[in-house]
Amino acid sequence: xxxxxxxxxxxxxxxxxxxxxxxxDADGRVLYVGKAKNLRQRLSNYFAPLxxxxxxxxxxxxxxxxxxxxxxxxxxxxxxxxxxxxxxFDPPFNVRYKDDKSYPFMAITLADEAPRVMVTRxxxxxxxxxxxxxxxxxxxxxxxxxxxxxxxxxxxxxxxxKRAMATGRxxxxxxxxxxxxxxxxxxxxxxxxxxxxxxxxxxxxxxxRFRRELTQSMKSASAAMDYESAxxxxxxxxxxxxxxxxxALVLPSDEDADLFGIAEDELAAAVQHFVIRxxxxxxxxxxxxxxxxxxxxxxxxDQVLQRAYGDGVDVPRxxxxxxLPDDADELEVWLRERRGRKVEVAVAQRGQRAELMRTxxxxxxxxxxxxxxxxxxxxxxxxxxxxxxxxxxxxxEAPLRIECFDISHFxxxxxxxxxxxxxxxxxxxxxxxxxxxAETTDDTDSMYQVLMRRLAYLDADPVAGGDSETDAxxxxxxxxxxxxxxxxPRRRPRFAYRPQLLVVDGGQPQVEAAARALRDSGHPEIALxxxxxxxxxxxxxxxxxxxxLPRTSEALYLVQRLRDEAHRFAITHQRRRRKRDITTxxxxxxxxxxxxxxxxxxxxxxxxxxxxxxPDQITEVAGIGPALATAIHAHLATPGDGSTx
Numbered sequence: 058x059x060x061x062x063x064x065x066x067x068x069x070x071x072x073x074x075x076x077x078x079x080x081x082d083a084d085g086r087v088l089y090v091g092k093a094k095n096l097r098q099r100l101s102n103y104f105a106p107l108x109x110x111x112x113x114x115x116x117x118x119x120x121x122x123x124x125x126x127x128x129x130x131x132x133x134x135x136x137x138x139x140x141x142x143x144x145x146f147d148p149p150f151n152v153r154y155k156d157d158k159s160y161p162f163m164a165i166t167l168a169d170e171a172p173r174v175m176v177t178r179x180x181x182x183x184x185x186x187x188x189x190x191x192x193x194x195x196x197x198x199x200x201x202x203x204x205x206x207x208x209x210x211x212x213x214x215x216x217x218x219k220r221a222m223a224t225g226r227x228x229x230x231x232x233x234x235x236x237x238x239x240x241x242x243x244x245x246x247x248x249x250x251x252x253x254x255x256x257x258x259x260x261x262x263x264x265x266r267f268r269r270e271l272t273q274s275m276k277s278a279s280a281a282m283d284y285e286s287a288x289x290x291x292x293x294x295x296x297x298x299x300x301x302x303x304x305a306l307v308l309p310s311d312e313d314a315d316l317f318g319i320a321e322d323e324l325a326a327a328v329q330h331f332v333i334r335x336x337x338x339x340x341x342x343x344x345x346x347x348x349x350x351x352x353x354x355x356x357x358x359d360q361v362l363q364r365a366y367g368d369g370v371d372v373p374r375x376x377x378x379x380x381l382p383d384d385a386d387e388l389e390v391w392l393r394e395r396r397g398r399k400v401e402v403a404v405a406q407r408g409q410r411a412e413l414m415r416t417x418x419x420x421x422x423x424x425x426x427x428x429x430x431x432x433x434x435x436x437x438x439x440x441x442x443x444x445x446x447x448x449x450x451x452x453x454e455a456p457l458r459i460e461c462f463d464i465s466h467f468x469x470x471x472x473x474x475x476x477x478x479x480x481x482x483x484x485x486x487x488x489x490x491x492x493x494x495a496e497t498t499d500d501t502d503s504m505y506q507v508l509m510r511r512l513a514y515l516d517a518d519p520v521a522g523g524d525s526e527t528d529a530x531x532x533x534x535x536x537x538x539x540x541x542x543x544x545x546p547r548r549r550p551r552f553a554y555r556p557q558l559l560v561v562d563g564g565q566p567q568v569e570a571a572a573r574a575l576r577d578s579g580h581p582e583i584a585l586x587x588x589x590x591x592x593x594x595x596x597x598x599x600x601x602x603x604x605x606l607p608r609t610s611e612a613l614y615l616v617q618r619l620r621d622e623a624h625r626f627a628i629t630h631q632r633r634r635r636k637r638d639i640t641t642x643x644x645x646x647x648x649x650x651x652x653x654x655x656x657x658x659x660x661x662x663x664x665x666x667x668x669x670x671x672p673d674q675i676t677e678v679a680g681i682g683p684a685l686a687t688a689i690h691a692h693l694a695t696p697g698d699g700s701t702x
Contacts, residue, residue: 064123065104071097076128077138080121080150087146088121089350092139094384096126113350113608117150132387133394140363152326152360153347161197162340163188165210165257171218171239171246172253173211174201180370187371188260188339207271207293208256209236210249260339268294308336308409314375316405317361318417320425324348324608324617327425328361329417334373343420345428355382362388362402372396377405379414429618438611439482445612446558449604450597452584456558457481460511461619462571463562464494464503465627472497474507475627478556482615484622488554491630501570504561508574515555515580558584562620565596572598588620646692648685656680657689668693 076096080089080103093099103110103118110118129135143151164177168184176197180187205212213221213228213236221228221240230236239249275290308314318329325347332340344361352360359382366372372395382388385402392400405414443455459479466472474492478485492510497503559575561567568587575581586604587596594603595616606613643654660678661667667675667689675686 062104062107062118062121064121066100066124068097068101071100071126072128073097074128075130075132075135076126077135077142078124078126079142079146079148080117081123081125082120083122087142087148089117089148089150090139090142090146092132092135092384094132094135096128100124100126111350113150116608117350132384133390136363136384136387136391140367143363144367150350152352152357161194163197163201163260165253167253169215171211171249173213173215173218174205174256175212176201186257204256204259205230205236208252208259210253210256211236211239213240260334308333308413312336312375313373314377315365315373316377316410316413316417317358317365317379318414318419318421319354319357319361319379320418320421321346321348321354321357322425322617324613325425325428326357327421327428329420329424330365331413331417332371332373333413341420343424345424354380358382359384359388362392366392366395372400374398374400376400376402377410377414378402379418380404429614429621439615442482442611442615445606445610446615449595449606449610449612450558450584450586452557454557456556456584458554458556459558459560459619460556461560461562461623462504462507462511463620463623463627464500464507465624465630466503472503473627473630474503475623475630476507476511477619477623477626479615479619484618489626491626500563501566504563504567505570505574508559508571509578512574512578512580515578556583558586560616560619560623561585561587562623563587564589564594568596568598588616643689646685646689649689653678653680653685 073095075092075094077090077092078096078100079087081087091099103114103124107115107119127138129138161176161178162180163174164179164182164185164187165174166172166182166185168182176194201212211218212230217228218240227243228236228240239246244252271290271294275287275294278284278287278290312333313335314333316331316333318331320327325345328344328346330342330344331338332342346357346361348357358378358380362376362378362382372392374396376392381402381404389400389402392402405411443457446452447455457480461477461479463475464472465475472494474494476490476492478488490511492507494503494506497506559571561571564587568585571585571587572581575583575585585598588594589596589603594605596603606616643649643657649657656678657667657675661670670690672683672686672690675681675689676683681689
């Protein structure tokens, strides 16, 4: 492969102005759209020597056959043009969005003579005002049922409304008191429109004003001994309180904002979009993203905001993000043009906003995990993943049993390893194993030790004893021997099942250590590969170049799931062991029982903090007297106490 692309423009041909660029393939299809404050500076990054480019960027520029650009007057114009072109051409190398579902919304049809409130998934009703999205349809219906008690606006269909207008007889909601009855003229069209305006104002965040007004009206009616009116105001107030109880106040009551929690890895991202009006979360939208090129966090935020507000629908006065994009100022101008008023793009750094951001981010992390899990749980996708992995690694058969190993340590101490097992593309958690490594020089030595211990059981006699890492095995079915006696052989230990593929977390050094373990244990026939940090690369023994899995490969998602699961299991085991070691150290102190140990760790947070405390500070813990505090201080001050530092 030539190191210079044949369509590379001359440096002097590329302007230094802001603009938008497009890469096209030989058939003219747009592959990628991007913007730049300085076109020459940005495009020069794509035309660097190919060996220096990220794998996915290299694949894009080598697939392309030409590049073109359009100069625009300002950075804001480039933002707008980029959004328009991405929407028009849907380029395969730009991030690709997948909404988890089509969410239900509450819509008020303001274009109608007598607007109605309805549940819909259609975001294109002319003149409609939308609230949501809601996670479930029943949540929208429940909110509407409560709201029409306080604001009895129309809920009937257009056909029912027209029929009632023609006959003068109220529709069914009007008959049971769930509608003010504009169709039968119980209220005028103008009065109904006023109720609709109040409905919208309440849903948009004006809840406190309505509570005050209803409370005052209820008290006034009661003072005037108009108890029937007071009861109606009371019922409306209860309905409003019921709606508010469904959505806790998460920010100040005058806060209108959208908050975006984002979780990402090398291949995908998940976005949780919290819609906050009047300080309350009025709706949540979840989106997953397939990342084609290796884009940074700020770039991803930029793309997410463009997609969320490209149509100019319901732009709030504040947008809270986990990190500011590089063109935050231009984004604010772009959003202001859509809203008609000032919009602030900010990072949620402290207080209630930061707490809500943590909640949204946690939801995004869980959504990303579900997204990856769904891909590996589908039978067709699993079969394709195993076939692709077989072809990529040149295996004789699909790796139906894969074992993945990861090393974890705590500052060089408490070295542990994990082994996770996938069979037919699915995790077999009952066969996971963990290892403690007493002495080691580095990660490669740890990997060699663990694999030697694991591979030793491939040749072990299944009737003989198992190992300390395996579960206790049960008895097998009784079989008669040739001489008529009955023997009850043990089942084959699950640890002795032979894998078709071993995967280690690491690059060439870890792979070579694992290959040495396979040779020394007498099992060079088992296939082996290593997962490099960036995950696009699989290293195999003796090959100076990695195997590159295509970005859309199901095998890539399977390998990523293996690595993540091995890492999670290793960390879990290490934390459990550290906790046990800490408890053991403190339990050696006479008079210090389990409840006091928990109280000490809760108060100080760690043994390291406890070790730095004075006896007087230790006595601040309930149940710890001066004598016991002195004993604890003396014990932890003793060198070689074995605690985790």
